[in-house]
Amino acid sequence: MLSVFGSVALDTTRTPFNTEERILGGAATYASLSASYFVETSLIGIVGTDFPLEYRSILEAKLDLQGLSTKQGNTFHYDSSFDYALSHRTTNKTELNVAADFEPVLPPGYPTPKYLYLANNDPIQNVQLFSKFLSPMITMCDTMEYWIRDRRDQVIRMMSKFDGVVINDEEARLLCGSANLIKCARTILSFGTKFVIIKKGEHGSILVQDDVMFPTPGYPLEEVVDPTGAGDSFAGGFLGHIAAKNSIDSYTMRQAVIYGNVMGSFAVEDFGVRRLIKLTREEIDLRYKKYLDLVRL
Amino acid sequence: MLSVFGSVALDTTRTPFNTEERILGGAATYASLSASYFVETSLIGIVGTDFPLEYRSILEAKLDLQGLSTKQGNTFHYDSSFDYALSHRTTNKTELNVAADFEPVLPPGYPTPKYLYLANNDPIQNVQLFSKFLSPMITMCDTMEYWIRDRRDQVIRMMSKFDGVVINDEEARLLCGSANLIKCARTILSFGTKFVIIKKGEHGSILVQDDVMFPTPGYPLEEVVDPTGAGDSFAGGFLGHIAAKNSIDSYTMRQAVIYGNVMGSFAVEDFGVRRLIKLTREEIDLRYKKYLDLVRL
Numbered sequence: 152m153l154s155v156f157g158s159v160a161l162d163t164t165r166t167p168f169n170t171e172e173r174i175l176g177g178a179a180t181y182a183s184l185s186a187s188y189f190v191e192t193s194l195i196g197i198v199g200t201d202f203p204l205e206y207r208s209i210l211e212a213k214l215d216l217q218g219l220s221t222k223q224g225n226t227f228h229y230d231s232s233f234d235y236a237l238s239h240r241t242t243n244k245t246e247l248n249v250a251a252d253f254e255p256v257l258p259p260g261y262p263t264p265k266y267l268y269l270a271n272n273d274p275i276q277n278v279q280l281f282s283k284f285l286s287p288m289i290t291m292c293d294t295m296e297y298w299i300r301d302r303r304d305q306v307i308r309m310m311s312k313f314d315g316v317v318i319n320d321e322e323a324r325l326l327c328g329s330a331n332l333i334k335c336a337r338t339i340l341s342f343g344t345k346f347v348i349i350k351k352g353e354h355g356s357i358l359v360q361d362d363v364m365f366p367t368p369g370y371p372l373e374e375v376v377d378p379t380g381a382g383d384s385f386a387g388g389f390l391g392h393i394a395a396k397n398s399i400d401s402y403t404m405r406q407a408v409i410y411g412n413v414m415g416s417f418a419v420e421d422f423g424v425r426r427l428i429k430l431t432r433e434e435i436d437l438r439y440k441k442y443l444d445l446v447r448l
Numbered sequence: 449m450l451s452v453f454g455s456v457a458l459d460t461t462r463t464p465f466n467t468e469e470r471i472l473g474g475a476a477t478y479a480s481l482s483a484s485y486f487v488e489t490s491l492i493g494i495v496g497t498d499f500p501l502e503y504r505s506i507l508e509a510k511l512d513l514q515g516l517s518t519k520q521g522n523t524f525h526y527d528s529s530f531d532y533a534l535s536h537r538t539t540n541k542t543e544l545n546v547a548a549d550f551e552p553v554l555p556p557g558y559p560t561p562k563y564l565y566l567a568n569n570d571p572i573q574n575v576q577l578f579s580k581f582l583s584p585m586i587t588m589c590d591t592m593e594y595w596i597r598d599r600r601d602q603v604i605r606m607m608s609k610f611d612g613v614v615i616n617d618e619e620a621r622l623l624c625g626s627a628n629l630i631k632c633a634r635t636i637l638s639f640g641t642k643f644v645i646i647k648k649g650e651h652g653s654i655l656v657q658d659d660v661m662f663p664t665p666g667y668p669l670e671e672v673v674d675p676t677g678a679g680d681s682f683a684g685g686f687l688g689h690i691a692a693k694n695s696i697d698s699y700t701m702r703q704a705v706i707y708g709n710v711m712g713s714f715a716v717e718d719f720g721v722r723r724l725i726k727l728t729r730e731e732i733d734l735r736y737k738k739y740l741d742l743v744r745l
Contacts, residue, residue: 236627330533332650333670353629354651355665364742366665368652373630405745445661448702448740 152215152262153394154287155183155387156195156280157270158250159210159219161202163230164379164422166237171377174423175206176229178270178293181380184427185387185414186268187213188435190394192387193264194219195257195280199226199249209428218257222249237378238352255280263287266394268386271295274302274309281312289399291315291390293382299326311343314399317386319350332357333364348389348408350382350415358408365405370416370442377422381415384427388414388435413438449512449559450691451584452480452684453492453577454567455547456507456516458499460527461676461719463534468674471720472503473526475567475590478677481724482684482711483565484510485732487691489684490561491516492554492577496523496546506725515554519546534675535649552577560584563691565683568592571599571606578609586696588612588687590679596623608640611696614683616647629654630661645686645705647679647712655705662702667713667739674719678712681724685711685732710735 157179163172183194194210195218202221210216230244255276267287269277277292290313294306299322306326310316316339320332327335336347336359346360351369358365389411396403413435420426454476460469480491491507492515499518507513527541552573564584566574574589587610591603596619603623607613613636617629624632633644633656643657648666655662686708693700710732717723 236621238627324533330535331670331672333668337670351651354648355663357665357668364668366652366668366742368654368663368665371630371654371661371663373628373634375628402745409745443745445663446743448699448706 152191152193152264153186153266153268153390154193154195154218154264154284155179155186155268155270156218156255156277157182157272158227159194159196159198159202160227160229162379162423163228163243164377165230165232165243166377167233167235169376169422171422173228175209176379176423177227178380178383180210180424181383181418181427182268182270182387183214184210184424185384185418186391186394187387188414188430188432189388189391189410190266191215192391193217195255196220197222197249197253199224202226209424213428217261218255220253220256224249231379233378237375240378255283257283265289265397266390268292268390269313270383270386271298274298274305277309278305278312289314289390289393291317291386293317293386294322294326296322296325307342310339313344315346315348316344317348317350317382317389319352319382323349333359346404348411350385352378352381355412356385356408358404360401360404363401363404365408367408367412368446370412370438371445372416372419375419378419379423380418380427384418385411385415409439409442410435413442449488449490449561450483450563450565450687451490451492451515451561451581452476452483452565452567453515453552453574454479454569455524456491456493456495456499457524457526459676459720460525460540461674462527462529462540463674464530464532466673466719468719470525472506473676473720474524475677475680477507477721478680478715478724479565479567479684480511481507481721482681482715483688483691485711485727485729486685486688486707487563488512489688490514492552493517494519494546494550496521499523506721510725514558515552517550517553521546528676530675534672537675552580554580562586562694563687565589565687566610567680567683568595571595571602574606575602575609586611586687586690588614588683590614590683591619591623593619593622604639607636610641612643612645613641614645614647614679614686616649616679620646630656643701645708647682649675649678652709653682653705655701657698657701660698660701662705664705664709665743667709667735668742669713669716672716675716676720677715677724681715682708682712706736706739707732710739
């Protein structure tokens with residue numbers, strides 16, 4: 152089993168072309184739904200009593216929700232706007248609500264997952280949760296600007312404890328104080344993690360390990376509707392494939408990066424998780440093959 | 449023979465780490481030097497009487513200079529500064545000097561090149577020069593922001609007359625009025641050109657033809673010294689390989705894109721053309737192989 156811990160949110164997402172209010176979102180939502188096409192996946196997080204039944208049904212259809220707590224109050228709400236190029240997001244409002252003082256508590260007998268992905272949470276929470284899980288075989292974490300600015304030391308300590316780090320380019324530059332992404336990846340490796348993936352949005356990603364570099368372009372899309380969750384869907388597809396193959400050899404990692412790019416490309420084709428929940432494994436594998444066809448010499 | 453027409457310049461290039469004054473530069477300089485590793489290459493352009501003998505010797509060692517005019521006055525001088533990330537350039541000064549009212553005139557008996565690359569010139573000049581060359585087998589052009597803003601219709605007319613267009617991402621967005629680069633490529637194809645390459649700096653490039661898309665990541669570099677000329681070196685390597693193979697089948701085009709990425713990656717490793725003029729064909733082929741090794745599944 153793969154467990155994903157992170158935010159489950161109601162997103163208000165504004166693009167120059169459309170606005171969608173309080174749609175299902177959150178880093179852990181995207182990552183877990185994405186991973187669910189590859190392996191049995193459980194979601195650990197918290198929602199409020201306002202969390203729509205319809206959204207719970209969507210999650211229930213694909214995920215183990217034993218670790219999803221519900222608390223009196225409102226669900227984490229994130230309101231943001233994209234620019235015309237859909238490449239820059241401005242935060243309008245962040246209402247943490249029930250996520251504010253959340254301490255992840257798992258029900259007794261909760262199975263130890265073999266694979267664990269910790270999305271954008273407080274690094275201290277992440278390390279706490281990690282220590283509860285005994286020793287999952289592979290652990291991976293992300294972070295975000297807020298924690299890098301506010302808790303840089305804890306972010307670095309967290310990264311030192313995980314097998315892999317996925318992080319976007321801007322966050323990597325901010326964390327490492329270098330404009331060069333390869334230098335950033337080397338710096339993050341020096342914290343103690345075994346591999347780093349720097350996500351570059353439409354430009355794809357680069358995987359860096361000791362003696363491996365695997366740069367990949369993004370899957371070329373003519374229509375992008377809502378870039379929200381692309382990186383989280385990447386992470387879910389990446390770790391999902393690793394979990395399904397139960398291997399971290401270099402070939403599997405490379406395949407996993409491509410599945411990550413593929414899942415990210417699906418996520419942005421509609422608002423919120425709409426495209427992500429309608430996929431079939433056949434569509435995913437078809438796009439994976441198409442991707443390989445496009446990039447081969 | 450491959451002919452390159454465009455600016456030969458003295459560049460003053462300022463990065464946060466170093467400033468180099470009046471070094472050899474210009475789009476056609478980079479493109480022709482890059483192409484010279486693949487095929488016999490000639491440079492068409494103009495310099496002033498201040499153009500240092502040392503720079504002329506550098507060009508003479510690798511290029512046919514019959515089409516390089518010298519005119520009383522100063523050489524085109526371009527002064528610019530890069531930001532800390534070496535990703536944004538600010539123009540401090542553009543002194544056109546002898547390039548201001550240049551009308552390309554070729555000596556009698558100048559051989560018709562089989563391949564022609566027209567770099568960043570006035571689109572009207574480019575079309576004029578093109579008509580003088582009878583019919584080169586393959587023609588390719590670039591443009592720049594200045595012409596897109598000032599002479600958009602002529603830029604489009606120019607593109608309609610050439611086999612291929614290379615253009616960077618920001619210019620493509622400006623020209624086509626869309627943030628989506630695949631849409632931009634389709635728009636440029638609709639002008640009448642047969643293929644488009646959108647260059648994305650460190651993020652690589654994408655080649656788009658009717659039924660072909662070939663996205664590639666950039667060659668990952670840990671040290672970038674001066675990004676000047678990366679795109680022009682890309683174009684030179686791309687068309688140089690095509691000329692050497694004397695083919696535009698899809699496989700050769702893909703190889704050419706990778707050679708383009710490779711030549712761009714060399715260009716940025718030192719100020720100006722310093723790295724570009726010190727290369728050997730062995731180094732180029734070695735990096736080409738290394739690139740293929742990095743990106744393969």
